[in-house]
Amino acid sequence: MDKLGAMRAFINVARQGSFAGAARQLGLSRSQINRQVVWLEDSLGVSLFNRTTRKVDLTHAGQAYLANILPVLENLDDAELQLRDNQQSLSGTIKINAPMSFGLTHLTPVVLDFMQTYPQIQVQLDLSDEKRDPLSNQFDMTLRIGPPENNPALIEHDITYTSRCLCAAPAFLQRYGTPGSPDELKELPCLQYGNLVHGNYWDLLYQNKSQRVRINGVLSSNNGDVLRQAAIKGMGVALLPTFIVGEAIATGQLVPVLQAWQPAPLLVSLLYAPNRHMAMRLSVFVKYIQTAFENAEFLLQG
């Protein structure tokens, strides 16, 4: 038996002093109201009403019970209302985790725009290149750059792609010579992006076919800016996402090499727990990020 329903029936009967009135108001039959109240009385072991066929008066016990459960049920409704509001309104906090470089250079401006569009939403933006569990309750959204995880317990919302390129400083190329084929990379000092280090090699695409190329890795870091600085200083050939080295290439600090041998583009995706009921602010955020990066060709161009 639905005790809450019985309580609501009881409250309505008490307020109106009539079973039939409560039945009309609740859209139920008189018998059902009667049965619910009787059940409540039996389960409590207390008579709640003194009823004649024409009058319904609260017992002392009924008065006490009514006075006790009224605020309780109000609190309960408040709790639900609060929850629903937090779920459906465009307010509250979004906790985002993203890698350092991409977060600083590309995510931050979009997030700031987002916050101006939805001023009631607060953002907690955590930038770090450490791998964090997107399923821990620490973050609502985790932005990842890399190959898909194919984790069935995780929603991977693909945002865009970012291409990578091989590049080096002009001074470096003057000193070591510009490589004409990837074979030469195993003789040249190479700078490796840490998150992708699986060994002393790079996987490159040549005419859409993947080929594993041995390299001479001298520096690896989980921070792309470190590698960019190293590359600009002429310390080696770097394989870096264009969003990191794009500006340096545009200003001539770095020069693309082996342009026919480009690494596969990396997936930029938002990871989050697959809740069947996602908070409105989160789905709005995902959509906002999606459209903001939809035509982000700067990511694809050197």
Next chain:
Amino acid sequence: MDKLGAMRAFINVARQGSFAGAARQLGLSRSQINRQVVWLEDSLGVSLFNRTTRKVDLTHAGQAYLANILPVLENLDDAELQLRDNQQSLSGTIKINAPMSFGLTHLTPVVLDFMQTYPQIQVQLDLSDEKRDPLSNQFDMTLRIGPPENNPALIEHDITYTSRCLCAAPAFLQRYGTPGSPDELKELPCLQYGNLVHGNYWDLLYQNKSQRVRINGVLSSNNGDVLRQAAIKGMGVALLPTFIVGEAIATGQLVPVLQAWQPAPLLVSLLYAPNRHMAMRLSVFVKYIQTAFENAEFLLQG
């Protein structure tokens, strides 16, 4: 769907971090716990748990909801406990209404004994000769002296009988003569008990047959002591319950007359609302009064 049940399932799952654990504790199947939680989530439009098949963690929304409903449910349980306790324990207040004379002379000592037997029970004893509705919430118990009401919406618990007698002061009899037959009453000044005044006559029993006898009513009152004082002063023949005039007869202030023509004994009964669940203190009170008056022969004797 029983929302309270679903909430309890949710709370148990949250506490144990496991659907199966909650199922074991609640004595239900895993599927039922799952269904209840899913139903709760759907009805709230919010995901309460982040679940993998091996871990169950509260969502932020779930944490908030749990924190909100926990005290609410506790309050609800408290309300029920309080109600049940008030119902089953021998404590609380009993509100009694009784007629003035009988209350003072016979009910009061029994009530005082009752209070010493059950010191946790408080009594509110209202003595008045006005007719009051036993169904109004003003009183739990109404003691009435008189013929049964045969009200189906009322429980009439018969306690005992009290006989009545015709009597007068010796001085009065010296002046007017002792009546030898009831016919003479229509010439003698008579004193009528107010609650029973239905006209200028008395209904008397002669050899177990009721006969209506015309009288000469000169004073009527709803208070028996008034009539007793008047009778002692020699102002007329009184028809009064023996519990009022018994002492005066014993001391010779009044003398019974027409002893072959006695009025029908009056019923002493407790009236109360027919609650299907009577508070323990009330049923105990009824039983106590019942046994206290069970052999109350003083009521039957002049």
Next chain:
DNA sequence: ATACACTGTCGCATAAAACACAACAGTAAA
């Protein structure tokens, strides 16, 4: 690495309840 025990979820069948309707006895007002 493999087996195993355990998890959350879902489909299915059944027992339990919620519910409306109709009928009944009682009551207040016309």
Next chain:
DNA sequence: TTTACTGTTGTGTTTTATGCGACAGTGTAT
């Protein structure tokens, strides 16, 4: 007295609750 309404109860039907079994997934111990 009539009339319209009340609270209650029995009856049948629809809805829901519940257990069982199966499935895919996941830690643990061998």
